[in-house]
Amino acid sequence: MMAGSTLAIAQQAPNQAMLPQVSKDAMIPCDCNRQFEFVVEYIEANNPAFQILREDERRFNRYEITKRPLQEKSKQCQHIDTCLQFLKQYVGLLQDHHTNIFLAAKNRIAGAPGNDSTSPKSSTAFKEITDSIYYFRISSFDGNLENYVNHLYDMLFDRIQKTPYLIIDVRDNGGGNDACFHKLMKCMYTNPIIVDDVDVWVSAGNLNWYANKFVSNKKLIDRMNAAKPGSFVHISRNQRWIMDSSMDYPKRVYILQNRGVASSAEDFILYARQSNKVITVGTHTGGYTGFGNVMSVKTPEELFQLQTTTTKCKLGVRYEYVGIPPDILLNDFTDWENTIKRHIEQSTQ
Numbered sequence: 001m002m003a004g005s006t007l008a009i010a011q012q013a014p015n016q017a018m019l020p021q022v023s024k025d026a027m028i029p030c031d032c033n034r035q036f037e038f039v040v041e042y043i044e045a046n047n048p049a050f051q052i053l054r055e056d057e058r059r060f061n062r063y064e065i066t067k068r069p070l071q072e073k074s075k076q077c078q079h080i081d082t083c084l085q086f087l088k089q090y091v092g093l094l095q096d097h098h099t100n101i102f103l104a105a106k107n108r109i110a111g112a113p114g115n116d117s118t119s120p121k122s123s124t125a126f127k128e129i130t131d132s133i134y135y136f137r138i139s140s141f142d143g144n145l146e147n148y149v150n151h152l153y154d155m156l157f158d159r160i161q162k163t164p165y166l167i168i169d170v171r172d173n174g175g176g177n178d179a180c181f182h183k184l185m186k187c188m189y190t191n192p193i194i195v196d197d198v199d200v201w202v203s204a205g206n207l208n209w210y211a212n213k214f215v216s217n218k219k220l221i222d223r224m225n226a227a228k229p230g231s232f233v234h235i236s237r238n239q240r241w242i243m244d245s246s247m248d249y250p251k252r253v254y255i256l257q258n259r260g261v262a263s264s265a266e267d268f269i270l271y272a273r274q275s276n277k278v279i280t281v282g283t284h285t286g287g288y289t290g291f292g293n294v295m296s297v298k299t300p301e302e303l304f305q306l307q308t309t310t311t312k313c314k315l316g317v318r319y320e321y322v323g324i325p326p327d328i329l330l331n332d333f334t335d336w337e338n339t340i341k342r343h344i345e346q347s348t349q
Helices: 032-046 048-055 057-076 080-092 143-160 183-187 204-213 218-226 264-272 336-347
Strands: 100-103 124-130 133-138 165-169 193-195 198-202 231-236 239-241 252-257 278-282 295-298 304-308 311-313
Touching (some): 032 057, 048 311, 057 080, 080 100, 143 183, 204 218, 278 336
Antiparallel strands (some): 124 133, 198 231
16 A cells, blocks of 8 residues: 555544554546556567567466466456556566556655655765775765766876775665766776667657657667567667776775665676776675666556666676676675775785
8 A cells, every 4th residue: 555644543442443544545546457458568569678578488478377367356456556556566577677657646645755866965975994995985876966976086086096995885876877977987997898789679659759759869760660560679789988098096996786786876887897907795786787768658547657668788688687796795794894995905915
């Protein structure tokens, strides 16, 4: 049941059972089966994760077996909050972290927590652990922070390029915009970086969305129009990220990662781990790497907002849901910073 305002409950007599609290959403009528069938049809026609799933007979059979009971339950459902639960269970079958479904804005509880932009000051931290080890915390790559973090990198590079060891902590960084880490790559670059191949799924829904949202990319839209419906068309292929030079210092960069690392923060790790001077430490990341370029569509009566991906990443697909493994695996009870410090001290003895 959705969190939010509840109906007032009269004071109970002693030993009288309390009535369950009911969300206001539960009183919004909903033809759940119509909503469910719309989402299924849209996903199966336009979502790239479903196309990958469909190619795997075992996964597809499991998908069908799980989908059918949800369809039957939706026929008996008439309330929006229960419908949302069924829809979220269905969307979860795709194993596509970026695809999700929410109540449409008009149906959300007034005053519910929003997605406020991260504060610049709270998103970063920099400290000296020893004379030879610096620690840099970056908890968000929110696009609104791009100018701030790039300015911060410029200010810190003089200090960073004089120290042998740098710890970059991106734990619980949920991503945002790749532009927030491009300049940071300078301090760990050693060789050309392989950029993942990205393909878009050609369908009527995706083509319509791209034609309206990516008007300037005429070449891509032309390729999509010329392609056979129900096929993938490349957006980028065989690209390499080449910088003019590499920095002598830091000599070694340790990146702290955990399950809270997602999306563009995982892009950062996928790029950084290709460097000869980078060691990743911690646990698997969140696994938001396989699919992207999210589009949004409203369901009938504008009751829900479906967000679905339109592209797949060739290398990233292998880490979707399972996450990117670290070079050095630690558990959540380990003092990660001191573990790295000891590792550095032992390696220099």
